[in-house]
Amino acid sequence: MASPSHRRSPSKWRDALVPAMVVAAVALAASLLMALRPDAAPTAGHTTTTPTADRSTPPPTTPSPNPTPKPSPSKASPTPTTTMRTSPPPRTTTPPARSSAKATTPQRASGPAPLAGRVRPGTTYDGVATLYDTGNGDGACLYGPTDDVMTAAMNHTDYETAKACGAHILVRAANGASVTVRVTNECPLPCAPGQLDLSAQAFAKLAAPSAGRIPITWSLLSPETSDKISIRYKTGSSIHWCGIQATGHRNPLARLEVRDDTGWRQLPRTEYNYFLSEQGSGCGGAIRITDIYGEALTIDALAIRPDALQPTRVQFAAH
Structure with a gap:
């Protein structure tokens, strides 16, 4: 007798297939619904990464071009360069001309007597006059004894290592009196700059010898003379x-x-x-x-x- 077959009968197979197909259809429908949802997880992953990257990247990128003001300094750098190119003319022309003009001014001022020392022509000096006993008329200038009584001893500063020796000086007092003297001696310290120590005779032309000390002004002379050196x-x-x-x-x-x-x-x-x-x-x-x-x-x-x-x-x- 034939043994029973282990194959499933068609009706049983259909009975089993129908529920399986229903389950498959439900699963397919569910997967389709999931795929169509905008906030579905798998799709959102792709959509979010790409567009979000695209939208979020531009904002940071936009500020960085805005620092294009930095090129403007580099455009301005030619300006200093241009200034550097144009600055030589002022250097070569204006400053030297001005400074040399200033340097020559004092030389022009000393033109009338370029070799003069402290006592200069055309200058009025303020000081005081005192008097001393000239004796035989000799003095620090070693001109020797003289009968000329209109002489003076120049203060130590303006005596200037005998440069004042032989100078003819016009002396004026505050009262309007004046006298011309020749420097033959030195008045040592504490005689102050501007001070003249006159012979008694010369002082008497300005004030009474009893005054002893009077304010004066004096200046250098180049007198008329027939004498020779x-x-x-x-x-x-x-x-x-x-x-x-x-x-x-x-x-x-x-x-x-x-x-x-x-x-x-x-x-x-x-x-x-x-x-x-x-x-x-x-x-x-x-x-x-x-x-x-x-x-x-x-x-x-x-x-x-x-x-x-x-x-x-x-x-x-x-x-």
Whole structure:
């Protein structure tokens, strides 16, 4: 007898298939519904990442171009560069011209007497006048005894290592009186700048000697004179060492030179108003003297005769 078949009958198979198909259909419908929902999880993942990235990225990107103001400084940088290119003209023209003009102003001011020291022509000095006993008229300038009583001792500061020696000074008092004196001496400290110590005779032309001290003003003169300049060699002078002095000059002396084998040689001036050649260079040779106005006079060679005044035929021009 045949054994029973283990195959399922068609009706049983259909009975089993129908519920399975229903379940499959319900599952398919559910999956379709899920796919069509806008907030479905799988779709949202793709939609959110891409658009959100696209929308959120632009906002941060937009501010960063806005710093394009930074290029404007780099555009402005040509401006400094251009300024640098245009600045040379001011450097080469204007500043040098102005500074050189300023530098020459004092030189022009000293033009009338380029070699003057503290005592300058065209200048009025304030000070006081005192008086002293001049004795025989000799003084620090070592001009020697003199009968000229209209003399003065210049204060130490304005004496300026004998540069004031021989200067002719017009002195005025507050009362209008005036006198002309020649500087032959030095008034040591505490004589103040501007102070003149006058001979008693010169002081008496301004005020009574009993006044003792009066306010004054004074200025340099270049007087009329017919006298000529004289040269004196100092005691002890020889061809090995000599001191030379000029006297009777109208204007203050600025320098004295001697001629030696190498040409003209300027000699240093002492406080006692002699120009020294300590090695004997030029002693007994030609002499050239120059006043504060720059006029130079040449004197032919003179014999070395210590303490003797040797007249010349020259004199400085009046100013």
